[in-house]
Structures are given as C-alpha cells and as structure tokens.
Amino acid sequence: MTTVENDAPAQEIGRDRRRKEDRRLITGRTRWTDNQALTGLLHISIVRSPFAHAEIGSIDTGAAKQVPGVVAVYTASDLGADAVQLPCAWPITKDMKSPQRPALAGSRVNFAGEGVAVVVARSAAAAKDAAELVEVDYSELEPVLDMEEALKEGATLVHPELGTNENAQWVFDSGEAGSGGSAAEAIAAAEKADDQVVITRRFRQQRLVPVFMEPRSTVVDPTGEQLVMWSSTQVPHILKTMLALTLGLPEHKIRVIAPDVGGGFGGKIAVAPEEVVTLLVAQKLGKPVKWTETRSESLLTAHHGRDQIQDLTVAVTKDGVIKALDVKLLADMGAYLGLVGPGVPILGAFMFNAIYKIPAYRFDCTNVFTTKTLTDAYRGAGRPEATFGIERMMDEVAVELGIEPMELRKRNWIKHEEFPFTTVSTLTYDTGNYEAATDQAMSMFDYDGLRREQEERRQRGDVKQLGIGISTFTEMCGLAPSRVLGSLDYGAGGWETASIRMLPTGKAEVVVGVSPHGQGHETAFSQIIADKLGIPFDDVEILHGDTQSSYRGLDTYGSRSLAVGGIAMVKAAEKVVEKAKPIAAHMLEASEDDIEFTAGKFSVKGTDKGVGIADVALAVFAAHDYPEGIEPDIDAHATFDPENFSYPHGTHLCAVEVDTETGFVQLHKYVCVDDVGTVINPLIVEGQIHGGLAQGIAQALFEEAPYDESGTLLSGTLVDYTLPSAADLINFDTANTSTPSTTNPLGVKGVGEAGTIASTPAVVNAVLDAVRQYGVKDIDMPTTPFRVWTAINSAKGTAGRGDEADVASPGAGLGSTAKDMPEGGNL
C-alpha cells in the first residue's frame, strides 16, 4: 500500500494508527443495544406473515395469551400500528405513488415477513413461544413478483388503492437539460451512419441482503421525562426527527441513542416498523421494552438492496468514441417505500456516464412495486448499479468493435488536464487523474503478462482458463450539498455538524453528528483534531450517537462522514483557535495581531513567548483573568454544508481462473488503485477498500436473494444466502494515488463505498473474458459454478450462439444491431 508522502513525524494525518475503538469492539466489552438491561424490561416477538400477499381475516391470540410470562398480545389495531405511515423521505417526483406503510399490517400483508401482531412477555423466550401460537386467518392473493409483468395492463396490483404497480418514473435527458445532446437523436443518427454502431444490452442487478453483523435491536424506555430509544441504527438523528413527525410526538421529548452499532452497509438507514412497534408497546404499557431480531428475521424483513433490470443502448463510432448512452431501468421497490428507497436508483442517474465524456445521455427509471421485502440503500446505493451497467457495457463495446478494453476506455475518459469537468449529467468533477491510477494499476497487475498467460492457456486448451476484467469508476459521494438534495426533492439537507468541548485539563471532547457503525471514526477523527488543535491523539474523545449530547447531525451513509463531518470538525477546530487567540494574547500581554498558532501553541511572533492551548483551556475554566468583552469559553460548534460532492475514482483489475470442467470461478489476482484524495489513516482506508471489495466481489460471485413463485424468500438463512469469507477471497493488491479534492480544506474524498462500486463489474468482466471464446455472451450474477458451466455448455452446444441458451438474464446478449458487424461474441 502506498500513501501520500508525509515526512512530518508529529503529524497525525497520514499515520496508520491502529483503531482505538477496536479493543472494546472486538473483545465484546462494549454495550450493544441488545445488551441494555433495564429494570422491568419486557420483550417482544413479532408475528409475521408467511404469505407474500394475503388478506388478513381473524387473528386468534387466545392461546398465546395463556403462555406463562406473556404480558400482552396486540394486533395492529390494538396499537394503532395499522394507521401509522412510516416515512419515505425521498419523493422523487411530484406525482410519485406512495402506499401507506404501516408498522403492523391491519387488513392485508404485502410481503412475506410483514408483521401482523406482537407478543409482549417477560422473557424473549416466552414471547417467541407465544408468537408461534397466534393463529392468523389469511386469504391468499396473487403475489406480484416480476417487474415487467407487474407493469402490464391487468396485472395484479400490490396496492389496488394506487391503481398501478408503478411507483414513479424519473427521467433525465441531457438534450432537455441542456447539458448535452439528445440521446434519441444521436442513436437514430448512428443507426443510419456507416461509421457508427448501436449496441444494446440488458443486465440484471440481483437482489442482495446487506447482512450487517449485529442484527437490528431496539429498546424503548418510556418511564422518564424523555422517551429514550436505543437502536442499532445508522441514523439516530433522522430517526428522532422522523419519530416525532410520524407519530406526532414532541421532538424534545425523544432521545435516540445509537450505541456501538455492529455494521449497517445502508441496511440500518431506516425508520423500521419494529422500532415503531417497540415504541408503541412501551408507551401502551408504560414499561421498557426490547425487540431484537433473529438472523432469519433480519434476512427476511430488513430492507434488501439492488434489484434492477438495466437496458443500455450505446451509439459508438467504429473507432470507439461513444456518441450517446441511453439507460432504461426497472427498479424493484418491494412492497413499500423505504426511507430513501425510491431515490436509490436515481443516484445512479448521475453515474452511468461515469468517467467518460458522453455527449448525449438519457436516463429513464421506472420504480415498481412487488410483493417482496422492500429495497433501500445498500453500500453504494445506485452507484454500484450504474458502474456495473456502464463498465459491463464498455467491455461489450470493446468486444463488438475489436478494440482492447482498456484502450476503449482511454479513448473516452476525461483527461486529467480537463478537470474540473462538468459532465453530461450536470455534475462537476473537481479533481481526478484516471491515467495515473490506471498506469499504476496496470503495472502492479502485470496486465501484459497476464494477457500473454491468458493466450497461452487458450492455445493449450487448459481446463482452467484465465479471464481479465477491467473496471474504472468514479462516484459521487460525501452526500451532499443541501441545495442539490433540495433540487432532487430529497427530504433533508446534507450538512454536518461538530462541536468541540475544551476541558480544563486540556483534553478535547468532540461531539459529532455522524454516527459510526464500524468505520473507525473515533480514530480518524481524533487524528484530525490532534493535528488541528495540536494536542495528543490520546487527548481526544469522539462522542457520537446520542441525540442528547449530539443534538444536531444527519448521520452516516453515502461516504459522508469524513468528507462532510470531518470538515465540520475542522471548522469547529478553527473556531476554537480563533476564540482562544484573544485569551492567549491577554495571557501573553501581547496584541492579538501578533499571536500565531502552530502545533498547539499560541506564541508571540518573533519571540519565544507562548502558551499552550491547554493553558488557555484552564484559564477560561478558572476565568479569574480574561479580557473584557469576550466570554470565558473556547468551545466551538460548526456546521459544514459542502458545495459539491466528492469524487473518488479508481482502476480495478481482476484476473479469474474459470474451471471449464466445473464452472468454478477462482479469483487469481486483484489489483486496485483508488484515488480517495488525502488519506487520513491509510490502515483504515485499506480496510474500507478490502471490505468493499469483499462485498462487491460477493455480488459478482456469491450472493443472491431469490424468491420462489409463491413469493417466499429462498435465502432465508445464511446457509442459503452465500456469504463469502476470507477463505473464498485472495490477497488484494491495493494502492492509492492522490489528487486532493479541491472542494474541502482537507482534500479528502469518500472511501466507504469505493471498493463495492468498482469491483463487481471487474469480476464479471473477467469471468466473461474467460468464457467468451466458447460463445458465451452473458451470465447472470452471481456467476455461480452452475451458471458458468451451463453457459459454457449451452454456448458450445449451440455452435457459438450463447445468446440462445436460456441461462442468463432475460434478454441477455441482445447483440449488436450494427448491420455490418460480425456476429458478436467471437471476436
């Protein structure tokens, strides 16, 4: 791993500090939500529908109430849970169709796993025993499972009251926006032009489950003046405000605490029905109540991610210059709208053009309701989908045109001297250097050497064939400029807040609005504060996740904690220094104009006189002697609203070995060079990249949440939902180039989602590169051994026409519409 040069040993930024929070996290010495043990605590278990779509008849709670230890059994109407409207904060269009999403279903269930009743008991075991005895009379309705079928005239409706299964259609057209030409016109022209081709492909984003390590858990204590909710959430601040808005509670009477949270990956960006049910039960009984989900409940009912059908059309000159891109998406919302669910595919609208200069672009997304678990943010949220679509397409174009795939990308990408660059989708990329990252990656990978080895294996007819996959990417993260979010009809801003409390002994408590759940914020943030205030790393405490101490924040998602929250901290530290300056001047009997601050010390210019910031902190605590007219306080608070997103980028190269006898795909080599701007802690950056790669590779090779024809989730346990472990991955060769962001004072860019966004297409491109020689055109994700073997066999069996084999996505390999191009796939 290479990082930015740093020759100042005292500087914390850039140091590979071990994470200070890990001792308590990995030894179990912390207190997770489920560890909260309050006096008189009651436990709930939720009775869930086994059917995807059904009318609820009678509910018999008699037997459940007889179970020893059971305090109460409530149906939805007993709690008013059926009348609740759980919030969706992102109405993407004015006429978006939005069903009421209750906390418990009253008259109809719309996905398997939806809650219909709740048992309250003195122990979790008694609650579970009794939940099994609740008899619910269901009348089954037709499930709605296929997005294309769901949009057809006469389709069964998930929510008949909406009159359609379409949630919304969201369109961006660069011709209409004035940021480029009309894609439709450019494609029509290309179809007539002799020197251009039009290529159309359909790709499928399978449904995934975030699978955070700590299952969700909520404890509500209604006995104090403020109602206190502990929850394993990424978004304590949003949760607090949304509970107030949703339930009509006075906001100042709610305190939300996200204690240490064991992972989220977007899966805990939610106002979950279970959180509301726990609260309603606690209020009704006046006692503290806990809900903790099982892993099976988590897989079934916590929101899922991805699930799109992507139809891409590209117009490209025969020498590989892209003239237009048209993207048509179908995005499965599941049964209801999650907190930001409808906006997730829309985030992709800005990213399909990726790092390329595409003169004409159209994006047209239709969100669809089905009777499945709802989808919402999952690591990358919209951007992995877009990156997959365009990077798979770049390889398809390269194959069709017979151009080396990296060369094709070079012909289209934004050159480093062209930054800042305003894209066809209207974003302005501040900095980047795709050439530098790519050159380094190609060299580390030994691209040419692996291409030679690939050719040799082909010549020999080896059982194990090599495939090489490329993915270049950028992403918009650091969500987000509040005005931009406003223009996208998002329900909140994108600023972030930090406060610094200077203690009498010179230590600092830093209260942040972002809410870590495994990222290492406490370490990285302490490094920043240590540098900015010139105090030791160990003298900084990062406080987070409790709305009582951190009353203002917008939480952690979209790689925003450093790029937005970190900057708020820098601004607060600058304010501390500014507030301390007159006091230091007073202590030094000097003019404030002569005071300079470096490395924690205020000194008089040109002298050796100085006082440390700790001295100032003590002086304002005592407050015995300070200048007239100012307050004896150097604490500070700052809110930062970014002017732009942050645009990390990178080049990922993957080599796989495909066992042509079994279809098994073995990772052979993985190299990535990511540009995440200034690196605060290279160890944490590498960890984020590694974890991201594991999740992105998992989408390519391992994970899928399929439903059967009755709407039952088939991956209901971790036996069936195939999570990889370290044993299934290889050593990753990671490195960083650094073009600091110019839109924030630290020069940082987001890193949390980068690995996930870039890796999936690199792996799938590699798999296809290995087997395209047999006539295979596409393989659905995950590219399981069964699918790979079937694709090879079918392609061979149909004389090189893999597209005729019904093994890949519907419409896989629709092929080129070019009149004079050779039949694709065998170039």
Add this chain to the structure above:
Amino acid sequence: MIPASFDYVRPTSVAEAVQALADGGDDAKILAGGQSFIPVLRLRMGDPSLVVDLGGIAELRGVREEGDKIVVGAMTTHHDVTRDELLNQHVKLISEATKTVADFQVRHRGTLGGALAHADPAGDLAAPALALDAEFVIAGANGERTVAAADFFEDYFTTAIGPQEILTAIRFPKYTGWGARYEKFNRVAQAWSIVAVAATVKVEGGTITDARIGLTNMAGTPVRARGVESALVGQTMSEETVRAAAQSAAEGTSPTSDADAGSDYREHLAKVLTGRAVLAAAG
C-alpha cells in the same frame, strides 16, 4: 433465535444415556456436538421434550487401535480426528474429508458420530465411511450391535440407529499405505458440498490394485461408485485410465436438483471430481 423449552440431561455413561433415552420416549433427542442439532432447535424445526447431551461421557471420545481396526469414539471431534496419528496413518481418507468440514469453529465442536448419525446427504463423512467399509457400533437397551456401513445409511437423515439407541463408535479397517483424497465441490468454503467424492486407492508398482470411492450428495444416502472402482482395479495408473473409469461415476445415483445444481450438473460433477480425486489419491 430462541428454541422452544425442553428438558435436558447430561449422563456420564452410555448406560445412563440409553436409560435416559428410554425414559424420554419418542420425543427425546441426542445432542452430540450440536453443529446441526442446535440450529434445528434454534430455527424451531425440531421440538424435542428431552435433550440427552452425550458431552459428559468420556468413554465416547478418542481414537484407539483394536487389532486390525481403528476405532473412533462417536464423540470424537472433527478437530481431534484431523489431528489423530492413527487415523492419518491407517484411515487417511477420513482425515482428509474431515479437514473439509465447515470451518475451524465447527470442527472443534462437531463430532464424527454426530455427523454420521445426522446423515445429511450433503455431509462430508458418510461417503468416506461407506467407501471405507466402516462398522457402526450402536448401543441400546439390549446391549451393543454392529451395523455395516452399507446397511447404516437408509435415507435422507435416516440411519439404522433406532429411536432409543446411541451410536457409540465407528470402526474402520486399516488402509495403511493407501492414497486418499476428498474432492469437495462447494460455492464457498463453509458451505455444504454440492457434490464431493471420497477416493482412496492402493497403487503398487504403477498399477491400481484396489480402489474405494464414495460419493457425497448424489442421492439421499452416500453412494459407492462401484463401477469406477472395478474399472480402475488392475489398470496401469495414468490420467487417461482414471478419466475413462470416472465416466461411470454417476451410475446408480439419483441426485437432486436445486438452486446450486441441477441433477445433470451433479452427475457431470461426480465424473469430473471422481477423476480428480482418484488422480490426487494416487499421486
């Protein structure tokens, strides 16, 4: 997840355990290492009234040599099996297969007897036991009886162990000097086998003089690939010979179809993996 409530006893001898089972009636279940049974309880797929934990019975643990047999106590953990010198030397196939079971944590808790008694068709130890002609020692109210491997596995999750009996030991003939390989095919390291092949062969002077091959997950019970065995014996060892012999690996099997594999794919895998297993075992 939280299991339904049950009674629990932890006897310290086989006799006590047999008695506890008899007293517990039809709803009594045996807990060995718990690596399958505890998930069954937690997912409430099983609802026993009594759990008889064999963990306190010292005599059920350990590996010993008895004449021309190696005897493994039913409660010997997978980890202990993989580390046992007698097994490594004389019954290498069971050591090799055990190394592929799940992960480190599971191998420290799970037991050979528990895995065999559970008889999951995708479990990794039944096919080696079948191929090795193991004998199963079963204790019950009327004393001890021995069942041959060929008669032990009856169907999916069903063995010759009676409802009030306990598997106490597995006896293996010695295969000293035989090569062995368990060729496991799964999607991720910790997953169950989609198909696996247990092969142990004796090669003398370049000729295959004996071969034993068992298939995992090619039917409700493990299957012996006798066609391959007979095609191999007496042949000069070569890749060509082995690959040709392996072509009959799927004979007599009835593999299932699921999301991970269709039955035709499983049949194909059985052939490919048999070839690879035999070549590795002979090499």
